[in-house]
Amino acid sequence: MSLNSYLLRQAGVISRAQAVAAGLSRDAVDRRLATRRWRPLHPRVYLAEGHRLTDEGRARAAVLWAGPDAVLSGVAAAWWHGFAERAPLVVGVTVPRRRSPASRPGVSVRRRTLEPVDLVEHRGVALTARPLTVLEAAVEMGTAGGGAFLDHALQRFIRFPAVYDAYCRNLGAHGSATARLLLVAAADRSASVAERLLVRRLREARIDGWRAGFEAGGFVIDIAFPLARVAIEVDGWAWHMDAARAGWDKRRQNALVRHGWTVLRYTWHDLVERPRTVIAEIRHEVEVARGASGLAGHRP
Structure with a gap:
């Protein structure tokens, strides 16, 4: 060249x-x-x-200085991927354990060996792959700003399972404890956010007869059509990392089915990426149930 x-x-x-x-x-x-x-x-x-000297130049210079096999990481990688609006003042780079450059003004060096699946190249710069980047940028931002960043990234750029897999591959790395706290908190928030989104979709579609937080058979249903006995369960991201919670959800669904309920399950991504299909499925199940029983719904 x-x-x-x-x-x-x-x-x-x-x-x-x-x-x-x-x-x-x-x-x-x-x-x-x-x-x-x-x-x-x-x-x-x-x-x-x-x-x-631009932000791009600072990032490229940091990786070039750090040498062979160095990759952009953390918030700097998030900015390079387009996940963060601003480049950080200190550029984070990761180098293999066998190498030992020290951090210097404007560059923070982290030594570790990354799996090939966690590495990519974009616009001529080697950097951490999208899932690991999202996770580590959130950790770098801390529990305050990191939570909001993680929510935004999960809703717009990356799926939770990919981020969780990256977390599992890097267990024990610096920041793992904070990463888990951020993931659990994001998972808990996602369920309520997804439920509110479904309520909005139902109202926009003028579908009536539903109740939020309806109790049946000793369980609370996220969105229920009591007369039609159709239950809508909205999954957050927590079930990906919480086996106990996933098991509880399965037992609850089985119990509802035994009590004569039809159960439909949707995720955040279902509601965002295929809302028309979700609404059509709900409408169909409710209308079939109402037609079979001759019941009319009511508006909440």
């Missing part, structure tokens, strides 16, 4: 190794530094004149 190609591709940033690979001698590189045509950003990583 030519020198200009490197500079255009990398927001004006280039490493000494890249410059030599592009045909410059070491003396030519040193002359550019001496005449301030290039200025050092990190050891052996430079910004060429005519280029302003």
Whole structure:
């Protein structure tokens, strides 16, 4: 690759190794530094004149400085993926355990060995894959900002099972305890948010006869059509990581079926990605039940 190609591709940033690979001698590189045509950003990583140091440039420079097999991680990776609006002031990079560069101004270094599934390349930069990025960025933001970030990412960019799998692959890593707290809290919040979304969908579709939080057979049904005996259960993300809760939900569903209820289950993603199908299925089940019994519904 030519020198200009490197500079255009990398927001004006280039490493000494890249410059030599592009045909410059070491003396030519040193002359550019001496005449301030290039200025050092990190050891052996430079910004060429005519280029302003941007957030992109800072991120690229950090990975270049950290060396072979270094990857962008944490909030910096979230920004690179497009999950975060602002780049962090300190760029996080991860390097394999066998290497030991120390953190330096503007760059935070983390040493660990990542699974291949947790690594990707995007726009010429190696970085953590989307699921691990979302999780670790949330941890880096802390329990205050991290919770809101995780909710937003789970609703717009990534599915909970993928993030949970990334969490399981990296158990014991720094921040694992905080990651679990954030995941559990997000899972708990998701159920109530999804339930409110379903209520809104039902009202928009002008479907009547339902009750929220209806008690039947010793259980509380999320959304129930009592006269039609149709129960709608809305799953948050908690069941992915809580076997006891998943088992309880299954026992509750079996009990409702034994009492003559038809049970439909939906997730957040069902309500967001295929709302028309969800509403059509609910409408069909309710109308079939009403037609069979000749019952009329009522509006809550």
